[in-house]
Amino acid sequence: MGENNNGGGNGDGGSAGRGDAQARAYRAGARISRDRMKKDDPRAAEALARSGDGDILVVGGVYDHVELVLDALELEYTMVTPESLLRRKLDPGSLLVVNCPGNLPVRALPRVRRFVERGGSLFTTDWALRNVIEPAFPGVLAYNERPTADDVVRVEICDHDNPFLDGVLDAGDEPVWWLEGSSYPIRVLDRDKVQVLLRSKELGKKYGEQPVAVTFAWGKGEVFHMISHYFLQRTELRTSRQKTTALCYANEKGYAASPLELADMDGLAYGEVEAAAASSRFLGNIVAQKRLRREE
Numbered sequence: 001m002g003e004n005n006n007g008g009g010n011g012d013g014g015s016a017g018r019g020d021a022q023a024r025a026y027r028a029g030a031r032i033s034r035d036r037m038k039k040d041d042p043r044a045a046e047a048l049a050r051s052g053d054g055d056i057l058v059v060g061g062v063y064d065h066v067e068l069v070l071d072a073l074e075l076e077y078t079m080v081t082p083e084s085l086l087r088r089k090l091d092p093g094s095l096l097v098v099n100c101p102g103n104l105p106v107r108a109l110p111r112v113r114r115f116v117e118r119g120g121s122l123f124t125t126d127w128a129l130r131n132v133i134e135p136a137f138p139g140v141l142a143y144n145e146r147p148t149a150d151d152v153v154r155v156e157i158c159d160h161d162n163p164f165l166d167g168v169l170d171a172g173d174e175p176v177w178w179l180e181g182s183s184y185p186i187r188v189l190d191r192d193k194v195q196v197l198l199r200s201k202e203l204g205k206k207y208g209e210q211p212v213a214v215t216f217a218w219g220k221g222e223v224f225h226m227i228s229h230y231f232l233q234r235t236e237l238r239t240s241r242q243k244t245t246a247l248c249y250a251n252e253k254g255y256a257a258s259p260l261e262l263a264d265m266d267g268l269a270y271g272e273v274e275a276a277a278a279s280s281r282f283l284g285n286i287v288a289q290k291r292l293r294r295e296e
Helices: 019-041 042-050 065-072 106-117 128-135 201-207 246-252 260-263 268-295
Strands: 004-006 056-059 077-080 095-098 120-123 141-143 151-152 176-179 186-188 194-199 209-219 221-226
Touching: 019 042, 019 065, 019 246, 019 260, 019 268, 042 268, 056 065, 065 077, 065 268, 095 106, 095 268, 106 120, 106 128, 106 209, 106 221, 120 128, 120 268, 128 141, 128 221, 151 201, 176 201, 176 268, 186 209, 194 201, 246 260, 246 268
Parallel strands: 056 077, 056 095, 095 120, 120 221
Antiparallel strands: 004 077, 141 186, 151 176, 194 209, 209 221
16 A cells, blocks of 8 residues: 545445445544534634644554544545655654554654654554554553453543543443454553543453553653554444434534435434544544644
């Protein structure tokens, strides 16, 4: 896969089948999350809208595709190969996304570490915990050697005042997080350095560790890591509320969907869009905050 620039787009809507249900859920969730950001935090929403090519680099993955969430958010990004990190200049004003499994060349790891030390932001998922985080940032996080089953767990916010979590969950929201089989639970080694953003008591009870999303500072930059895959391919509808329609979710959040958007949401459940909106807003917050710091 070569390097190329990508712009977000809405894709096809209407009577799409269940095969693309998750993509449609992310389109709906991203629209709702961006609309709410405009109302709740106009400054962040404007910063997100200003994010352009060069702000976000994405290392393609075999198992995860964070770029599909960026597409849903209609954000520009540049796809790069793992090998290109050996020669590419990494701007510390940018966000580098490394999809699972995170199989970077060993010689690229010091470059990634220096990128963060100089002010860069790194976002990694699942197996990148073992392949990127442990060797590049030793002594901070580790895989606990207890891989998950194919499972779904409920998540909750740990710090409601954190700007990265603005609008991610409201009181009464009950989103769940999909754990693909053999996902890597996150063990926090340096509790003074690491901030747990999202956790799951179910995850801790079943697999020994509660963290779902964590962040830590390294030099002038920061690292974000999440268990499992960011582009979730399924969810679990546990409550009668989650089994209602996507339109119910949109109405609850005050979003007035157009006729085309209503068609694109047809057949989707409340819980599917709820989970997609939460992850879309979290990633949107990270991009917006990075842009604001870059401009400052």
